[in-house]
Amino acid sequence: MGLISFLKEKFKKKTVSEEDKTYDQALSKSRNELSLKMKTLAKKAKKVNALYFEQLEEILIEADVGANLTLALVEETINLAKAKKMDEPDEINELLIDLMFQKYYDDYKDNHEIKFRDDRGSVVLITGVNGVGKTTSIAKLGYRYLKQGKKVCFVAADTFRAAAIEQLDEHAKRLDVPIVKGSPNEDPSSVIYRGLDYMISHGIDLLLIDTSGRLHNKDYLMRELGKINRVIEKRLGAPADESLLVLDATTGQNGLEQARAFLGTLPLTGLIITKMDGTSKGGIILAINQELHLPVRFIGLGEKMDDLKLFDLDKFLYSLLIGEDKE
Amino acid sequence: MAFESLGEKLQGIIKKLRGQSRLSDANMEAMLKEIRVALLEADVNFKVVKSFIEEVRSKAIGQDVLKKLNPSQMIVSIVQDELTKLLGGEEKTLTLNKNRPTIILMVGLQGSGKTTSSAKLAAFYKNKEKKKVLLGALDVYRPAAIEQLEILAKQIDVETYQEGKKDPVQIAKNAKKYAYDNHFDALILDTAGRLSIDETLMDELKNIKKEIEPDFILLVVDAMSGQEAANVALTFNDALALNGLIMSKLDSDARGGAALSIKYLTGLTIKFVGSGEKLNDLEIFHPDRMASRILGMGDILTLVEKAKEEVDEKQAKKIAHKMLEGDFNLDDMMSQMHQFNKLGSMAILRLIPGMPKLSDEQKALMKKELRNFEIIISSMTSEERKNPDIIKNSRKLRIAKGSGKQVQDINRMLNRFYKTKEMMKQMKGMSKGGKIPPGFGGLNLPF
Numbered sequence: 176m177g178l179i180s181f182l183k184e185k186f187k188k189k190t191v192s193e194e195d196k197t198y199d200q201a202l203s204k205s206r207n208e209l210s211l212k213m214k215t216l217a218k219k220a221k222k223v224n225a226l227y228f229e230q231l232e233e234i235l236i237e238a239d240v241g242a243n244l245t246l247a248l249v250e251e252t253i254n255l256a257k258a259k260k261m262d263e264p265d266e267i268n269e270l271l272i273d274l275m276f277q278k279y280y281d282d283y284k285d286n287h288e289i290k291f292r293d294d295r296g297s298v299v300l301i302t303g304v305n306g307v308g309k310t311t312s313i314a315k316l317g318y319r320y321l322k323q324g325k326k327v328c329f330v331a332a333d334t335f336r337a338a339a340i341e342q343l344d345e346h347a348k349r350l351d352v353p354i355v356k357g358s359p360n361e362d363p364s365s366v367i368y369r370g371l372d373y374m375i376s377h378g379i380d381l382l383l384i385d386t387s388g389r390l391h392n393k394d395y396l397m398r399e400l401g402k403i404n405r406v407i408e409k410r411l412g413a414p415a416d417e418s419l420l421v422l423d424a425t426t427g428q429n430g431l432e433q434a435r436a437f438l439g440t441l442p443l444t445g446l447i448i449t450k451m452d453g454t455s456k457g458g459i460i461l462a463i464n465q466e467l468h469l470p471v472r473f474i475g476l477g478e479k480m481d482d483l484k485l486f487d488l489d490k491f492l493y494s495l496l497i498g499e500d501k502e
Numbered sequence: 503m504a505f506e507s508l509g510e511k512l513q514g515i516i517k518k519l520r521g522q523s524r525l526s527d528a529n530m531e532a533m534l535k536e537i538r539v540a541l542l543e544a545d546v547n548f549k550v551v552k553s554f555i556e557e558v559r560s561k562a563i564g565q566d567v568l569k570k571l572n573p574s575q576m577i578v579s580i581v582q583d584e585l586t587k588l589l590g591g592e593e594k595t596l597t598l599n600k601n602r603p604t605i606i607l608m609v610g611l612q613g614s615g616k617t618t619s620s621a622k623l624a625a626f627y628k629n630k631e632k633k634k635v636l637l638g639a640l641d642v643y644r645p646a647a648i649e650q651l652e653i654l655a656k657q658i659d660v661e662t663y664q665e666g667k668k669d670p671v672q673i674a675k676n677a678k679k680y681a682y683d684n685h686f687d688a689l690i691l692d693t694a695g696r697l698s699i700d701e702t703l704m705d706e707l708k709n710i711k712k713e714i715e716p717d718f719i720l721l722v723v724d725a726m727s728g729q730e731a732a733n734v735a736l737t738f739n740d741a742l743a744l745n746g747l748i749m750s751k752l753d754s755d756a757r758g759g760a761a762l763s764i765k766y767l768t769g770l771t772i773k774f775v776g777s778g779e780k781l782n783d784l785e786i787f788h789p790d791r792m793a794s795r796i797l798g799m800g801d802i803l804t805l806v807e808k809a810k811e812e813v814d815e816k817q818a819k820k821i822a823h824k825m826l827e828g829d830f831n832l833d834d835m836m837s838q839m840h841q842f843n844k845l846g847s848m849a850i851l852r853l854i855p856g857m858p859k860l861s862d863e864q865k866a867l868m869k870k871e872l873r874n875f876e877i878i879i880s881s882m883t884s885e886e887r888k889n890p891d892i893i894k895n896s897r898k899l900r901i902a903k904g905s906g907k908q909v910q911d912i913n914r915m916l917n918r919f920y921k922t923k924e925m926m927k928q929m930k931g932m933s934k935g936g937k938i939p940p941g942f943g944g945l946n947l948p949f
Contacts, residue, residue, distance in 0.1 A: 236729070237548055239545075239729050243543060246539070304726070304751075306615055307613055336650070337649070337651075337654050338653055341649045342646035342647075343645075344646070345646055346645060390751065390755075391754070393753075425611065425731075426727060426728055427730075428757060429726040429754065429757060430726075450612065450613075453697035454730045459728065
């Protein structure tokens with residue numbers, strides 16, 4: 176069964192939940208860019224020819240799927256279509272979509288919440304380049320797990336950016352969460368060390384660590400991150416339970432470089448994709464999965480505190496490809 | 503540095519042509535195809551790529567490149583021209599008003615770097631143009647955004663206007679009045695980050711614009727943003743009629759797609775680029791210089807400017823003179839290394855034409871070596887520095903102990919020194935009393 180029919184089947188009878196709606200709204204821009212454009216193209220095209228495929232390429236590249244992946248996908252589609260003797264535009268589109276997402280689907284394992292442990296709190300290190308939304312994501316993650324009855328604590332280890340500590344502090348006050356703060360220009364590792372101590376002495380379930388934004392091509396900053404990781408390992412005898420990389424959905428192919436560089440420094444356990452509602456693209460998720468096999472764990476679908484959702488691939492693809500406003 | 507991977511690819515493609523004395527139709531098409539993929543991979547918008555390829559092709563045909571003797575050079579110059587055009591053609595800087603405060607409104611998505619860019623722009627006008635600048639804090643939504651601006655303002659010694667978390671439109675009006683009353687040259691207003699689809703917040707910006715009539719509205723765009731960048735610029739432009747862009751985080755390894763697409767798609771040009779984490783890391787954007795940097799032709803103009811700004815000219819002249827006279831000693835080498843460090847050291851190498859690309863490791867090694875030299879020289883007596891010839895075994899042992907190094911480290915450093923000195927002598931022979939341009943004297947490196 177093709178992917179589209181599978182998704183249609185899956186979401187056929189179910190009542191629409193609040194979360195479904197959030198997905199639907201946040202991805203409506205992307206849907207218009209990708210699937211709507213493909214549908215319109217199919218409708219207008221009388222027959223499938225070289226120009227048709229070129230236009231498909233255009234749509235994919237404009238959705239940030241990336242030139243290399245796009246060219247490969249379209250070529251595979253051409254070959255398969257030839258072999259299967261397909262020439263209906265709709266069929267071709269479905270074939271391409273299957274190729275695009277099937278690999279993702281095969282790789283995909285059920286997404287899970289942050290891992291908690293029995294012996295001590297769970298340590299989650301949040302990293303990323305500047306301006307992707309690390310601090311805000313921490314506040315939202317904190318909110319999520321407070322609601323689940325966990326004891327949450329923040330560590331403000333971004334001691335570089337002006338007022339970053341104050342920013343997290345304000346969130347901590349709003350959520351009534353304890354926070355371990357560094358002072359400006361303090362070595363982040365030492366703040367984190369204190370955070371770990373606090374976690375253990377106060378029976379915290381979830382320690383969320385905010386780090387400075389760092390461009391992944393700055394060697395010395397990546398080394399600092401390596402040190403942070405080593406300090407955690409030294410204190411706990413194990414690395415952070417989760418190291419999550421925050422990626423801005425509006426980032427283009429550079430997201431791939433970011434993920435690669437952080438992966439070279441930290442044992443990343445997944446990605447947080449932010450600002451998905453603000454972009455009509457987001458094809459970068461595909462490219463990253465294809466190359467680095469990093470799962471998306473959480474996805475930011477709006478500005479409200481509970482708009483950071485556990486990533487659900489079925490919902491994501493349904494909203495991206497079909498959506499509630501189907502035909 | 504952004505554009506690096508695109509630059510390498512383009513240079514590689516063009517290099518292939520170099521050996522060939524003639525160009526065939528087929529060669530040229532193959533090259534254009536490669537350029538197309540390189541641009542697409544760099545996140546350059548599809549339409550832009552199409553038009554770029556068409557332009558290059560038609561110019562090449564128009565100038566009969568195929569029949570000319572040195573086709574690769576002609577192609578390079580065509581590509582360079584077209585890249586310059588894409589990046590904005592001739593630069594137009596923002597001139598501040600003479601008799602009243604210039605009001606600059608900074609807008610953009612969350613996380614694009616508005617607050618940092620606001621402070622950098624303030625530092626730019628204050629330090630480079632000696633203007634009296636006021637920063638206005640209108641981001642009343644993001645926690646601690648106002649504090650952030652205040653801290654940065656303090657670092658550059660600029661005044662901030664803020665009223666806490668009140669109505670941004672009202673604060674903007676009051677800030678304008680404050681700027682007029684206190685005779686500021688410029689008021690730079692930092693606003694909250696917002697999505698272009700957020701109508702309430704976009705209306706707020708429109709109201710601010712209506713109420714205070716800013717001279718310039720600048721959109722801050724993250725250099726790493728992908729195909730979405732042009733859409734963002736278009737929506738903001740539709741709502742606010744922008745005057746230009748500041749491209750932030752150009753010190754990342756962004757492929758440059760946003761920078762190369764925006765002018766074509768929106769007509770807006772980049773005015774400034776953020777080139778580092780320090781508050782003086784904001785540069786005027788020069789499309790032509792960037793184009794030649796992308797093509798690996800260096801950027802000697804920026805290099806000279808930087809040298810003039812950062813290097814103590816008198817000191818540089820003195821060293822240059824001493825070098826030519828041949829009485830270059832270890833003190834001079836030390837101060838030369840300091841000058842080099844001031845220039846942001848390794849980043850500067852990229853501006854030098856023909857400079858081979860160094861890996862991060864090589865750069866780190868060079869830096870370490872320089873630092874070691876410094877440590878060793880610091881452990882010498884002033885007599886030894888002035889007259890290194892007196893350094894024999896027992897002195898070497900003492901220096902090694904004092905600096906925590908090995909004797910062979912001392913030897914290596916001295917070898918470098920003598921080599922440099924030797925080079926100076928040769929240069930003197932070559933220049934035959936000609937002058938070395940000031941600033942450059944200080945740039946001849948001990949390696």
